[in-house]
Amino acid sequence: xxxxxxxxxxxxxxxxAFLTINCTYTATGYPSLFWYVQYPGEGLQLxxxxxxxxxxxxxxxxxxxxxxxxxxFHLEKGSVQVxxxxxxxxxxxxxxxxxxxxxxxGTTLSVSS
Amino acid sequence: xxxxxxxxSRVICKSGTSVKIECRSLDFQATTMFWYRQFPKQxxxxxxxxxxxxxxxxxxxxxxxxxxxxxxSLTLSTLTVTSAHxxxxxxxxxxxxxxxxxxxxxGQGTRLTVV
Numbered sequence: 001x002x003x004x005x006x007x008x009x010x011x012x013x014x015x016x017a018f019l020t021i022n023c024t025y026t027a028t029g030y031p032s033l034f035w036y037v038q039y040p041g042e043g044l045q046l047x048x049x050x051x052x053x054x055x056x057x058x059x060x061x062x063x064x065x066x067x068x069x070x071x072x073f074h075l076e077k078g079s080v081q082v083x084x085x086x087x088x089x090x091x092x093x094x095x096x097x098x099x100x101x102x103x104x105x106g107t108t109l110s111v112s113s
Numbered sequence: 114x115x116x117x118x119x120x121x122s123r124v125i126c127k128s129g130t131s132v133k134i135e136c137r138s139l140d141f142q143a144t145t146m147f148w149y150r151q152f153p154k155q156x157x158x159x160x161x162x163x164x165x166x167x168x169x170x171x172x173x174x175x176x177x178x179x180x181x182x183x184x185x186s187l188t189l190s191t192l193t194v195t196s197a198h199x200x201x202x203x204x205x206x207x208x209x210x211x212x213x214x215x216x217x218x219x220g221q222g223t224r225l226t227v228v
Contacts, residue, residue, distance in 0.1 A: 032215040043119065043206050043219040044157075051215055089156070093215050098145040098164060101208075101217050105156040 002027040006090045006104035013080055013111050021075040021107045023064075023090035031092040033057075033066050033073040034101065038087045047075075047088070080111045115141045117209050119220025126197055126227055134192045134223045136207030143209035146190040147217065148182060151204045163190055197227040 007022040025033065032051045036044040048057030053068035062077045073090060090104040116139040126132050136146060145164050149157040161177075163169035163184035171177045179201075181193040190209075194201055207220040 034216055036219070041222070041224070043117075043222040044208075046216055046218065049216055093217070098162070098210070098212070100147045100159050100162055103157055108154070 002031065002092060002094060002102050004090050004092055004102055004104040006088075006107055008105070008107065010108040010110055013109070015082055015111055015113050016079045017111075019075070019077040019080045019084075019109065021088055021090075021109070023073045023075065023104060025071050025073065025090075025092050027071075027092055027094065029094060031094050033064070034091045034093065035062070035064055035073070035075050036089045036091060036103075038089065038106070040086075044089065080109070082111045082113050085109055085111045115139075115209075115211070115214075115218045117143075117207065117218045117220045119207050119223055121223060122221055123224045124226070126225070128198055128227055129196055131193055131195045132197055132225060134194075134205055134207070134225075136190045136192070136209070136220050138188045138209045138211075138218070141209075141211045141214075141218075142187040143190070144187065144212040145210045146184055147208040147210075148180070148190075148192050149206045149208065151206060151222075157206065160192075194225065197225070199227045201225065202227045 003026045034049045035047040037047045048059040050057040050066035056065045087106045091101040118137045148160045160175045161169045161171045169182035184190040206222045208217045210217045
């Protein structure tokens with residue numbers, strides 16, 4: 001079945017450091033891929049998405065490229081801020097309407113000043 | 114993006130009582146809604162999927178008589194935790210998808226504490 005694997009955290013960085021959070025997936029067909037962010041005590045917010053191979057999703061300085069050849073969707077940001085501290089979830093959606101997204105286990109990012 | 118409103122954000126209830134959590138899609142028709150449970154520092158556990166006007170489909174291990182889900186309209190789904198016990202204390206999150214859209218949108222979550 002479909003699955004998502006993302007690097008375990010926590011990831012601890014200093015402000016302005018470069019961020020990479022790895023995410024790989026297993027899926028049949030052509031899933032859409034997402035990164036969601038969860039701030040403490042809140043629900044999930046969609047950060048970015050990509051719906052087909054080679055698409056690059058970007059938002060708020062974060063980027064991720066849909067790599068079908070490596071089945072990956074790694075999240076990157078060139079210069080993190082303290083306000084980026086949160087839990088990041090990689091997820092995939094198959095083509096069937098009405099099915100739940102499949103999530104990775106989440107990666108906690110902690111950025112210090 | 115689309116907005117999903119979940120209410121209440123926090124609730125404390127006594128053991129044995131029931132609690133209802135509402136999830137509303139404010140600016141789109143949510144043909145499918147999902148309910149998740151999240152334990153501290155863990156990922157989301159899908160509890161059930163509900164399509165408007167149909168009975169919810171529960172994941173294995175989730176008691177359907179304890180976690181009652183109703184999806185009576187395209188903008189509202191409710192989760193009722195019946196006869197709550199302390200072990201039901203958790204963070205519950207709803208999510209909604211529109212038929213033609215690939216992503217899901219999430220409510221703000223409800224912190225349930227059963228005392």
